[in-house]
Amino acid sequence: MSIKLDRRQFLMGSTALLAAGALARPAWAQDAGLRQFFWGGQARADRTYGVNDLFAAAEDGATVDSSFLGWGDYWPKLATETAGGNAPDIIQMDYRYIVEYAKRNAIAPLDEYVGDVLKLDGFDEDQLEGGKVDGKLYGISLGANSVAQLVNIPAFEEAGVEPPNRDSTYDDIRAMGEAFKAANIRGGMKVIADGSGVEPMLDNWLRQKGLALYTADGKLGFGAEEMTEWFTLWNGFRADGICVTAEDQALDTNGPLENTMVVLGKSALMPVNSNQLVAFQALVQDELTITNYPRIAPGVGGGHYRKPSMFFSVGGSSANKEKAAEYLSFFVNDLEAAKILGVERGIPCFPTVRDAIAPELNPQEQIALNFVANLGDLLGPLPPPPPAAAGEIDISLLRTLSQEVAFGARSAEDAGQYFVTEAAAILARQA
């Protein structure tokens, strides 16, 4: 009896201990190392881990505890961790969110480390500017990229047309589309995907007109007229079979690359980002390349810009800010690290680093590097960071509205007016 009681007490004690242990765990889970969090796929993760190992070796055991998620899951998780006071030390940051995070002190200014542990002599000036909020440096650009059109080369050969080059206009695309229709290759493949719901493509088209998606004070930079003109342009393309049908375009949910028009074989051209050529080539048998977006008229440029593809920032509550800044310096400066990273995150921002890795790049990476380095008259100034609600206007307004127009549920005029009204409401709305 007494033995039984002891055993019971023992069990009671051990249960309580386990429960207590479960509560206390975070206290000893923290060690002296850095925590890093980024979005991306396995390929990016492998490259990043490689650099982390180099850093640990160079810094004598400075460990970086790293994890990653897809873009869609990344932001909720990061916001939750930040709200819980548990933000990582090294945070991959996007141009779209950097102002929001900086203004709320969720990321730390890095100016005090520049020239000390953070060595940025010779760093591309525009990429340095892109990481600043209110004059203070909050993010180190990990590479530059630009929007681009993905081109399926064999499809153009089969259709007997020259693929678009840097002078091609929207009218040229229409002519190519007619040729594609006449050639009727690959079960009626169209020349181009439906870009009417693609925010960067709209942005590029507006910039060529001397307008902007958003102004510096976070307002819409254009009116209902332009929006109607944009939808009308694509209505024409759709009606004449130049771009893919509404039904096909709706398959692309902006999720996995596998559901995009070029990968599905529905079109030969499609808007992407320059650093994505490598990822798309891995999914398609045909040889791919990239070129710029069409011009609105011959000789009109300035639509493109070199965008910081992503940043590394340091968590505002990090206990290890100096070490984190040291890591960032290593990440963008070290030549061995650069060779591991390639151009997967965009074109490196030090000319010396670009020169060092250029000979080691594969053909697709070379194309991406040359494209971003030689934009010429296509290049315009970097636009101000978009307002906080830009993501919602893109996802919940522009894409849905473009589908309503495409499926004939709304006229281009109606959609143009509705977009402007609703975007203003979203921009004014509180959290």
Added chain:
Amino acid sequence: MATQVDTTAINGADRVASPSFWSGVWHNHAPGYLFLLPWFIGFFGLTIGPIITSFYLSFTHFDLLTDPRWAGLDNYVRMFTNDPKFAASMRVTFFFVIFSVPLKLAFALGVALLLNRGMRGLPLYRALFYLPSLLGASVAIAILWRQIFAGNGLVNQVLAVFGIQGPSWISNPNTSLWTLIILAIWQFGSPMIIFLAGLRQIPQDMYEAASLDGAGKWRQFWRITLPMLTPVVFFNAIIQTIEAFKSFTPAFIISGGTGNPINSTLFYTLYLYNEAFGFFRMGYASALAWVLLAIVSAFTAFSFLTSKYWVHYDD
């Protein structure tokens, strides 16, 4: 001992009995409560706590990064006066509930009637029919569904045999919600198993008596089977309605989280999720969650209130 008896006599039994009552409870059940401790922590920390927090947050503006700001009834007012997407998601969800639940129950009952005849290999069929229910809410099945109903998917390949050129079911706003309703019907396994159990409870002698009186199979179904089964129908209807209101994963996967094409698959829960985790509007999303709770409660209460007119319990 003697003093204790004295105080009892003077102050009444309660005051002495109550500490000894509680210590008795503790003495007898302490290990039980300790073993339950992890569950208690989970229940209060992960269920009750968040529910109370969400109720509070529903009256605030909260973006996760900064502290919540009190907003009074703002969120609720906006929902009912100035939110076309809320209205759209309501329409989609009610359409889904109204069509998927009765069809699913009818299908489940039909299969249960077939399986109830007693056949060889019955356990195997039961397991096979139940399988989709187990897999139903999973991401894998939703992706499979996307493949089946895509433009060149299985459904259209079968239709092509008959010379029919089918639409791209999942990316056409006229058909996309129906593919989700069919997916829901296909997961008829769990109500089917419950129907089967209900059918086994109906006494065989009733059917014998009925057939002696000359009632055909069809008449037996309407006069015996269905009335005897109403408590089970009632149970299944409530459970499936709640499930349908909560449906999330298939729409999330098939539309890539957007509820598109043209908001045709924008389920209420999907809209709530996007508001919370897509646009960091936690206060508004909490208000949405409470409205959903109110709607489901109202539906359930309505079912219970009307049940006395059509649910027959054996007494």
